[in-house]
Amino acid sequence: MLMDDMGWGDLGINGDPARETPNLDAMAREGMLFTDFYTANPLCSPSRASLLTGRLPIRNGFYTDNIHARNSYTPQEIVGGISDWEILLPELLAENGYRNKIVGKWHLGHQKQYLPLRHGFHEFFGSTNCHFGPYDNKSRPNIAFFRDDHMIGRYFENIKIDKNQQISDLSQSYIKEAINFITTQSDPFFLYWTPDSLHAPTFRSVPYIGSSSRSSSYGDALRELDAGIGKILDTIKQNQTLANNTFVFFTSDNGAALVSTTDAGSNGPLLCGKQTTFEGGVREPAIGWWPSRIPHSTVSRQSATIMDLFRTIFSITDIPMPIDREYDSYDLSPVLFANKRIDTNIYYYRGNQLMAVRNGDYKSHFWTFTNPLEQFKTGINFCPANFIKSITTHALTNYTQSPKLFHMIRDPGERYPIPENSIEYKSVIHKYINLYNKHISNTIPGKPLLNWCDKAVMHWSPPGCEALNMCLPVPQSKPYRCDWPH
Amino acid sequence: MLMDDMGWGDLGINGDPARETPNLDAMAREGMLFTDFYTANPLCSPSRASLLTGRLPIRNGFYTDNIHARNSYTPQEIVGGISDWEILLPELLAENGYRNKIVGKWHLGHQKQYLPLRHGFHEFFGSTNCHFGPYDNKSRPNIAFFRDDHMIGRYFENIKIDKNQQISDLSQSYIKEAINFITTQSDPFFLYWTPDSLHAPTFRSVPYIGSSSRSSSYGDALRELDAGIGKILDTIKQNQTLANNTFVFFTSDNGAALVSTTDAGSNGPLLCGKQTTFEGGVREPAIGWWPSRIPHSTVSRQSATIMDLFRTIFSITDIPMPIDREYDSYDLSPVLFANKRIDTNIYYYRGNQLMAVRNGDYKSHFWTFTNPLEQFKTGINFCPANFIKSITTHALTNYTQSPKLFHMIRDPGERYPIPENSIEYKSVIHKYINLYNKHISNTIPGKPLLNWCDKAVMHWSPPGCEALNMCLPVPQSKPYRCDWPH
Ligand SMILES: [Ca+2]
Numbered sequence: 001m002l003m004d005d006m007g008w009g010d011l012g013i014n015g016d017p018a019r020e021t022p023n024l025d026a027m028a029r030e031g032m033l034f035t036d037f038y039t040a041n042p043l044c045s046p047s048r049a050s051l052l053t054g055r056l057p058i059r060n061g062f063y064t065d066n067i068h069a070r071n072s073y074t075p076q077e078i079v080g081g082i083s084d085w086e087i088l089l090p091e092l093l094a095e096n097g098y099r100n101k102i103v104g105k106w107h108l109g110h111q112k113q114y115l116p117l118r119h120g121f122h123e124f125f126g127s128t129n130c131h132f133g134p135y136d137n138k139s140r141p142n143i144a145f146f147r148d149d150h151m152i153g154r155y156f157e158n159i160k161i162d163k164n165q166q167i168s169d170l171s172q173s174y175i176k177e178a179i180n181f182i183t184t185q186s187d188p189f190f191l192y193w194t195p196d197s198l199h200a201p202t203f204r205s206v207p208y209i210g211s212s213s214r215s216s217s218y219g220d221a222l223r224e225l226d227a228g229i230g231k232i233l234d235t236i237k238q239n240q241t242l243a244n245n246t247f248v249f250f251t252s253d254n255g256a257a258l259v260s261t262t263d264a265g266s267n268g269p270l271l272c273g274k275q276t277t278f279e280g281g282v283r284e285p286a287i288g289w290w291p292s293r294i295p296h297s298t299v300s301r302q303s304a305t306i307m308d309l310f311r312t313i314f315s316i317t318d319i320p321m322p323i324d325r326e327y328d329s330y331d332l333s334p335v336l337f338a339n340k341r342i343d344t345n346i347y348y349y350r351g352n353q354l355m356a357v358r359n360g361d362y363k364s365h366f367w368t369f370t371n372p373l374e375q376f377k378t379g380i381n382f383c384p385a386n387f388i389k390s391i392t393t394h395a396l397t398n399y400t401q402s403p404k405l406f407h408m409i410r411d412p413g414e415r416y417p418i419p420e421n422s423i424e425y426k427s428v429i430h431k432y433i434n435l436y437n438k439h440i441s442n443t444i445p446g447k448p449l450l451n452w453c454d455k456a457v458m459h460w461s462p463p464g465c466e467a468l469n470m471c472l473p474v475p476q477s478k479p480y481r482c483d484w485p486h
Numbered sequence: 487m488l489m490d491d492m493g494w495g496d497l498g499i500n501g502d503p504a505r506e507t508p509n510l511d512a513m514a515r516e517g518m519l520f521t522d523f524y525t526a527n528p529l530c531s532p533s534r535a536s537l538l539t540g541r542l543p544i545r546n547g548f549y550t551d552n553i554h555a556r557n558s559y560t561p562q563e564i565v566g567g568i569s570d571w572e573i574l575l576p577e578l579l580a581e582n583g584y585r586n587k588i589v590g591k592w593h594l595g596h597q598k599q600y601l602p603l604r605h606g607f608h609e610f611f612g613s614t615n616c617h618f619g620p621y622d623n624k625s626r627p628n629i630a631f632f633r634d635d636h637m638i639g640r641y642f643e644n645i646k647i648d649k650n651q652q653i654s655d656l657s658q659s660y661i662k663e664a665i666n667f668i669t670t671q672s673d674p675f676f677l678y679w680t681p682d683s684l685h686a687p688t689f690r691s692v693p694y695i696g697s698s699s700r701s702s703s704y705g706d707a708l709r710e711l712d713a714g715i716g717k718i719l720d721t722i723k724q725n726q727t728l729a730n731n732t733f734v735f736f737t738s739d740n741g742a743a744l745v746s747t748t749d750a751g752s753n754g755p756l757l758c759g760k761q762t763t764f765e766g767g768v769r770e771p772a773i774g775w776w777p778s779r780i781p782h783s784t785v786s787r788q789s790a791t792i793m794d795l796f797r798t799i800f801s802i803t804d805i806p807m808p809i810d811r812e813y814d815s816y817d818l819s820p821v822l823f824a825n826k827r828i829d830t831n832i833y834y835y836r837g838n839q840l841m842a843v844r845n846g847d848y849k850s851h852f853w854t855f856t857n858p859l860e861q862f863k864t865g866i867n868f869c870p871a872n873f874i875k876s877i878t879t880h881a882l883t884n885y886t887q888s889p890k891l892f893h894m895i896r897d898p899g900e901r902y903p904i905p906e907n908s909i910e911y912k913s914v915i916h917k918y919i920n921l922y923n924k925h926i927s928n929t930i931p932g933k934p935l936l937n938w939c940d941k942a943v944m945h946w947s948p949p950g951c952e953a954l955n956m957c958l959p960v961p962q963s964k965p966y967r968c969d970w971p972h
């Protein structure tokens with residue numbers, strides 16, 4: 001279960017004062033809450049590519065080098081998408097008898113060759129892109145919505161979203177689709193459930209309007225997904241075989257998009273939000289659930305990432321992993337099943353640049369960046385209310401000669417850089433400099449897949465448009481370097 | 487149980503990533519957690535005066551008007567202290583057969599006439615002031631430490647504190663004193679347990695050094711108090727009569743003192759810290775515990791204050807309250823025992839100035855202030871990492887003509903003032919303007935007690951010094967207006 005732009009602080013059990021997540025809080029009581037769980041990147045597409053490949057974006061290609069250290073993703077102009085060479089989680093599972101379904105947002109490319117059914121999934125119900133729009137279908141087509149390998153409509157046309165009132169039934173469809181899938185499988189299955197109603201502009205179905213204490217569309221959408229997760233878990237619990245054999249992991253693809261102010265979630269005490277390599281950009285709400293195997297009501301302080309789910313799932317299923325490539329994935333089985341702690345390195349990237357490294361209690365920033373000053377001045381703010389001198393910088397700032405060091409337990413908000421002349425700094429920093437240098441010299445970047453854009457690849461005529469009579473004329477191809485503004 | 491400078495975000499159950507409070511978290515599971523509980527003032531002395539009188543500092547006199555809207559407290563130069571006219575919680579309880587004891591920091595004046603045994607307490611073990619020092623006993627005496635009505639030593643002399651290593655056994659003494667009192671009472675009792683080891687400079691006893699994940703003195707001190715609270719509750723639980731008849735309330739006197747950086751607690755997602763009328767200054771961790779009467783594992787979003795404990799206790803004990811004075815105290819019994827919600831107004835003061843008002847989901851700031859710019863430039867920062875334009879102002883800023891409005895559930899961090907031209911603002915603001923005006927016109931300020939200072943009143947020769955041969959020469963009295971810098 002992968003949320004879209006949900007923040008660490010949105011979980012009631014992570015201290016959200018409004019306590020909008022009773023079902024997730026119950027899930028945590030029945031399982032293991034992770035306080036220090038990370039995504040692989042502070043943005044949707046690279047994070048999702050990393051979840052499914054077990055590899056950092058710098059390896060699987062979900063980054064750009066058009067500009068140094070810039071975030072990139074897969075808007076409908078993007079030419080690139082998930083590489084055929086990558087071996088995705090569902091591909092390996094499919095080879096071993098699993099039935100795989102994705103419900104929700106794919107975001108690994110929308111051209112035919114990138115669609116989920118070409119990459120290990122047997123079923124798909126959702127979209128390849130965010131629910132942006134509506135568009136005029138002339139300068140820009142509305143985003144296609146898919147059933148398996150073909151479109152079944154477009155957002156704002158067949159898939160209704162009332163953008164002004166922030167209303168849609170889509171999350172309800174995703175909840176039903178999940179429950180229906182779970183209750184009809186005879187083989188082992190992998191469900192990748194990834195609704196995107198928490199991504200601005202957020203939406204909720206009519207019965208949830210006003211359901212949140214926050215009295216906001218975001219709050220209502222959170223209530224709706226929380227209730228849906230409760231239903232999905234109940235479905236599993238009601239069947240003894242399912243209950244005994246189903247591992248559920250809940251997390252989010254990146255931190256709360258504070259740039260969207262009140263149409264966004266909360267990162268609690270963490271610094272900044274989506275788009276940044278501060279904790280608010282990459283530390284996620286995370287719960288492991290498997291009542292018969294994971295100790296109940298446990299809180300793990302283990303530093304881990306979304307990529308670890310890759311190796312963990314193959315460890316649990318006893319499926320051998322490929323040995324022809326590098327992984328950025330630890331087996332979390334000892335953590336999940338015995339509440340042990342393992343030594344992990346967390347690498348924080350922005351585009352093609354390794355920005356920071358965490359190991360154990362410390363995190364060191366080698367580069368800092370929020371967004372360019374000119375952009376910030378127009379009101380685009382990834383760190384509303386946050387200002388930390390020399391840290392929340394509006395220039396990409398190189399600290400490789402004197403890295404910034406933070407104690408992540410004492411100071412999870414990254415407020416107080418440890419003074420460089422302190423004993424603590426001097427006794428610790430070399431480890432992080434070594435980790436940084438070693439990672440860079442040992443990491444062979446994959447080919448960047450998010451450099452090129454082309455209006456011709458947009459959702460003019462996706463597979464299936466003919467049957468619906470919804471094909472639109474495709475303009476002439478004019479590839480250009482995508483502009484990544486931050 | 488009143489902590490000193492503990493922050494809202496320090497409770498594990500309020501989302502502290504380090505989860506340093508397992509016993510308090512368990513207390514919350516056995517009782518009711520309040521998410522929106524306030525102190526009466528962002529500073530020690532006024533907050534404590536309000537707890538024990540059920541009245542705002544503006545009424546009980548724990549404020550200054552030397553300068554407009556400035557914080558004040560009771561350092562050892564202070565001439566003032568709690569007024570004889572005030573009727574304190576323990577006074578009313580004593581009249582009704584209760585045995586009352588204060589363990590820890592008094593902070594309502596240290597001259598003879600202000601001591602706890604003159605104001606309703608039968609026993610006192612602690613100090614009248616903070617554990618500041620050590621001093622030279624020439625220009626400034628070390629702070630006296632009391633047993634009942636007489637000093638039994640001084641901090642840094644008889645009451646050992648290793649300031650460099652931040653070590654003291656004092657919290658252990660306070661824990662033992664509490665348990666001993668609880669287990670030896672035959673009459674009903676009131677224990678006011680208020681250790682001050684979380685007030686910077688924090689300290690902990692040797693066994694707790696390194697006990698916290700934070701690896702800090704503050705973290706260790708928090709672990710030590712949490713463990714002590716566990717022991718105290720166990721003591722109550724082990725005796726069926728005590729268990730059935732003891733109401734325990736846990737909170738803190740003001741928000742985390744972020745000015746002390748890593749020697750301070752956490753306010754979680756809340757704005758700024760101690761000294762301010764932003765949420766980080768005044769919203770507190772709070773737990774009500776009475777397993778036989780308070781529903782277990784409940785979270786109450788009720789807005790309430792420390793002053794409400796006054797009326798609540800007299801409601802529970804069926805003791806009539808004085809009718810000759812105004813109270814700022816609501817009876818929380820329906821909240822505690824039936825999880826109901828009542829309509830409350832929260833008034834946020836700084837010195838003699840009403841700064842903000844909360845009712846229901848909204849809070850409106852009529853004045854904003856952090857600290858003077860000149861002081862801020864010397865490094866004194868009540869809002870580290872926080873900067874919100876027009877809100878975290880370094881000048882006392884008058885917004886009475888266009889009050890700032892925040893939705894406290896959607897935006898507990900007070901990041902996003904609701905636009906003045908929005909329907910939401912227009913439909914809501916008048917209520918708050920009325921509350922502000924009505925409160926000011928209906929409130930008759932008490933005589934300000936914290937205006938005058940005098941070196942002659944310092945701890946030169948407290949009661950009991952003769953027996954210890956610890957009297958110091960008292961300098962000539964030279965009263966002067968206290969200087970309150972922020
Ligand atoms: Ca996202």
Ligand SMILES: [Ca+2]
Nearest residue numbers: 490491530739
């Ligand atoms: Ca205090």
